[in-house]
Amino acid sequence: MANPAAPNETPEAPVPPWERTRKVKATARTPLSQEAIVETALHILESDGYDALSMRRVAADLGTGAASLYAHVANKDELLKLAIDRVFAEAEIPEPDPENWVEQLRDAMRQTRRILQAHPGLARSMLGRVPMGPSGIRLVEGFMGLLRAGNLPDKVAAWAGDVISLYVVASVFEDDVRYSVHGETSQEDVEKWAGEMKAYVKSLPVATFPNLVALADPMFETGGPDGRFEFGLDLMLRGLASHAQH
Amino acid sequence: MANPAAPNETPEAPVPPWERTRKVKATARTPLSQEAIVETALHILESDGYDALSMRRVAADLGTGAASLYAHVANKDELLKLAIDRVFAEAEIPEPDPENWVEQLRDAMRQTRRILQAHPGLARSMLGRVPMGPSGIRLVEGFMGLLRAGNLPDKVAAWAGDVISLYVVASVFEDDVRYSVHGETSQEDVEKWAGEMKAYVKSLPVATFPNLVALADPMFETGGPDGRFEFGLDLMLRGLASHAQH
DNA sequence: TCTACACGCGAACACCGTTCGAGTCAAACG
């Protein structure tokens, strides 16, 4: 079982730089590696949510102690950064089509949302941090490509990517927190909660809250799990389109 | 800010013996109340940020133990809710003017942003929670009034309030996190950080990141502390205006 | 003056992220 692939006779020649860094890690039977740690963290996020993710929990799932993780990961923050970049590797941004850039951008944002939703809680650690890992930067490059296909002023294109991404992340964040706070809610629970809220708002004194009472029905129409997100996204894309140079 | 409670630094001399025997004095001072607790929490947020806010710290600043707070406040979450509602009491939404509703809405959102910024960290606990306290609901009523003045479809008005608020809160949240992570940054530090990022992006291989390299300059143009926020807000308001009925 | 009860609050519980340092074990060297 002692790695048979190792060249045992060659004196010094084959020592490529990328092998050099891995050389030490290859020695151990690798019960622990950065990749395994990130994978475990993602699995915990997926199954038990953000609050369940602790260094101790990750270590326990790997059958070790928390201290062992720190040999492969600087701290929890870095672990989260790695996890974020890990999931963004799945993103696929199409070649920009100038005829269709708005819909392409819409789909790209939907895709980003779905990726984040698959691991609720990741959005929580994304806000305020620029995703600068290899996958993150590739994704941003993709966004910028789509935006540049829209014949927008440079500043509009550059800032729009930032601002729309913020909306997407915040949207997932909000949903995740709502789920966490309100228990393991299915779409059915959401409808029920919305019903209660609507009843409360309708019970408000009309004299002091005329507009809330008037809009109670549409306000608590859930519009399905994506309705509100799509509406906000559309709002920004409409605004963006109005910047397109004739 | 007339805070009746003394900070834990004990600026006052120790209680003299003749005062100590007068037990009447002790009752008159009402050392603990929900209002005082919320006030203290806001003061901590304002001066030391979100991470400094703990139940023990609030209690210490009030010269007592953490357990005592739970007689007036259910838990930290409720304390934060109360604090949010407390600051929103300052908000003043004007009478809707159908000629000018977009600018009124813009100002209302700017005002909301300024209020949240005054207590960085509050935004962090707002996401995912509907502000249903007396002040919060008054604010939402104000938003809805402005939106209804815009002659928008009911559903658009109702959802837009939600979605634009989300953007405002997320925007403050993001700034706050960036400040926290990156140290006590002044606007000058922000410019410096942006400069470093720009240099990095410009150093990327043009072949694989053509759009990032092309947009590096506008992307890291900070546009002052409000530039990006105003841009995103404008994006949503433009989109909203496009929904106005003929 | 005496009693009853609400409330202050020290101590404790179960967590958290992170650090320290002794122990281990495979690889490299002589």
Place this chain on the structure above:
DNA sequence: CGTTTGACTCGAACGGTGTTCGCGTGTAGA
């Protein structure tokens, strides 16, 4: 084929967190 070496492991501990328990005290009402 020892011996040394040093990266990796991980129990224990540190200083924090939110929250609960229950004793004791001080104040209000009788």
